[in-house]
Amino acid sequence: MDTLVTVVTSLFWFVVIISVLVFVHEGGHFLAARACGVRVTEFFLGMPCRFNLHHVSRRIGTKFGVTPLLIGGYAMICGMEPFEDELGPDALALIHERGRLSTSELAEALSIDEDRALNLCVGLMGWGSVAPYYDEGAGEKPDGKYYATTYEAMPRDAAGSTIYDGKRFDRAHATAQGEAWVPPYGAEAFFAAEKRRTYLGVGFWKRAFMLVAGIAVNIAVGFLLMMSVFSVIGYDVAYDVNQVGAVEAGSQAEKIGIEPGDRILSVGSLKTNTWSELTAAIDAVAGTGPVEVTFEHNGQDHTATVDLSEDELLGISVVREHVTLNVVDSARVAWATVSATAQAIGRLLIPSQTMEVLSQSSSMVGIAVMSGQAASAGAATLINFAAALSFSLGFMNLLPIPPLDGGKLLIEVIQAVTRRKVPMRVQMAVTYVGVGLLVLLFVFMLRQDILRFFF
Numbered sequence: 001m002d003t004l005v006t007v008v009t010s011l012f013w014f015v016v017i018i019s020v021l022v023f024v025h026e027g028g029h030f031l032a033a034r035a036c037g038v039r040v041t042e043f044f045l046g047m048p049c050r051f052n053l054h055h056v057s058r059r060i061g062t063k064f065g066v067t068p069l070l071i072g073g074y075a076m077i078c079g080m081e082p083f084e085d086e087l088g089p090d091a092l093a094l095i096h097e098r099g100r101l102s103t104s105e106l107a108e109a110l111s112i113d114e115d116r117a118l119n120l121c122v123g124l125m126g127w128g129s130v131a132p133y134y135d136e137g138a139g140e141k142p143d144g145k146y147y148a149t150t151y152e153a154m155p156r157d158a159a160g161s162t163i164y165d166g167k168r169f170d171r172a173h174a175t176a177q178g179e180a181w182v183p184p185y186g187a188e189a190f191f192a193a194e195k196r197r198t199y200l201g202v203g204f205w206k207r208a209f210m211l212v213a214g215i216a217v218n219i220a221v222g223f224l225l226m227m228s229v230f231s232v233i234g235y236d237v238a239y240d241v242n243q244v245g246a247v248e249a250g251s252q253a254e255k256i257g258i259e260p261g262d263r264i265l266s267v268g269s270l271k272t273n274t275w276s277e278l279t280a281a282i283d284a285v286a287g288t289g290p291v292e293v294t295f296e297h298n299g300q301d302h303t304a305t306v307d308l309s310e311d312e313l314l315g316i317s318v319v320r321e322h323v324t325l326n327v328v329d330s331a332r333v334a335w336a337t338v339s340a341t342a343q344a345i346g347r348l349l350i351p352s353q354t355m356e357v358l359s360q361s362s363s364m365v366g367i368a369v370m371s372g373q374a375a376s377a378g379a380a381t382l383i384n385f386a387a388a389l390s391f392s393l394g395f396m397n398l399l400p401i402p403p404l405d406g407g408k409l410l411i412e413v414i415q416a417v418t419r420r421k422v423p424m425r426v427q428m429a430v431t432y433v434g435v436g437l438l439v440l441l442f443v444f445m446l447r448q449d450i451l452r453f454f455f
Helices: 002-035 088-098 103-110 114-126 163-168 187-195 204-233 275-285 327-349 351-359 364-377 379-397 405-418 424-454
Strands: 040-045 053-056 063-066 073-077 100-102 130-133 150-153 235-238 263-267 290-297 300-307 320-323
Touching: 002 040, 002 073, 002 204, 002 364, 002 379, 088 100, 088 103, 088 114, 088 130, 088 150, 088 187, 100 103, 103 114, 103 150, 114 130, 114 150, 204 235, 204 327, 204 379, 204 405, 263 275, 327 351, 327 379, 351 424, 364 379, 364 424, 405 424
Parallel strands: 040 063
Antiparallel strands: 040 073, 053 063, 100 150, 130 150, 235 320, 263 290, 290 300
């Protein structure tokens, strides 16, 4: 029963911490996208699921919500997925000119097959440029299982803005969804205007800003959490002095008369002057049979015999003091942790040090176990653990491995330097390699965690 409670507790705190940190990470992407004028159609706590609770913002059209798959979160930034088709402008204009169009009608109008017509509609939907229409009479439902077979025009104002464009959108003079709207500046210009409101359509610096925003927010949140521990909550400092801080009830120390404030002078033949020497001496004699312990109580020396087994030691703890730091000192401690985390993650890229770093890393299983341990140790330890994990999550995402943010940023840098677009097939191939590498790393660390925590 105790094991079950421990497992459930660990899973609970793991889900809470990971969900919040990933949600915060995606929140950074969301805020950066909105700041750059890029549309965001959805922002959810939890992974994508057709069962969810949500609310559609009347101001920016974004669907905010929560799903039952509480292992993270996501922000659907328009234009993150590749969309390249020379018929895109014609498809976009046709759907708006007619108001509503099925994929079969679009295919006939453009003289293409229905699969390509569906891909065109899905790509435009990913830009927030058209909306799916589900014919409930024909059994179609927006359950996420299948794409719609009919698409309709988004509400548009005179300038072509939609609700996803926020303050630009003139709601009072806009068309209704599904109502015909003829672009006043031609199909190509209409398509170009829509693209400029997506990730694909903005410049290098804005794309880079959106990619690193999640990482930056993770580091900033971790920094503030760690500062709150050291400056607000405070923490216990253990002193390496030869003095008993506390005595466990029913322990051997209590039975022989040791009390808080006493000094342990020797354990067997081993003299002890500091707490480190005391713990080393206790470990050395544990399991060897009865041993004499000499301690000082109220200024007088006392000697008693105890039997220190490996399962039952003296039952004493170190002297601790609860302290808080000023803001400057806590910021220095937090920055030192940020620097140490960055250096550790960076060592992964040095072949001679990769295995050493991986041997000290943990998978989701290890993080879950440590989450439960941190929670049982108190609020300060739990928050400190969450802060350290936030740093790790941020810097891990900075690794130049697609599909991580750092991998996407690397592709953007290559394209900016060479002034040539990396072919989509190359990007996809590199992404598959990156996913394979991440899977291998996960399996390696999972095996390591299972051996470490369960065997």
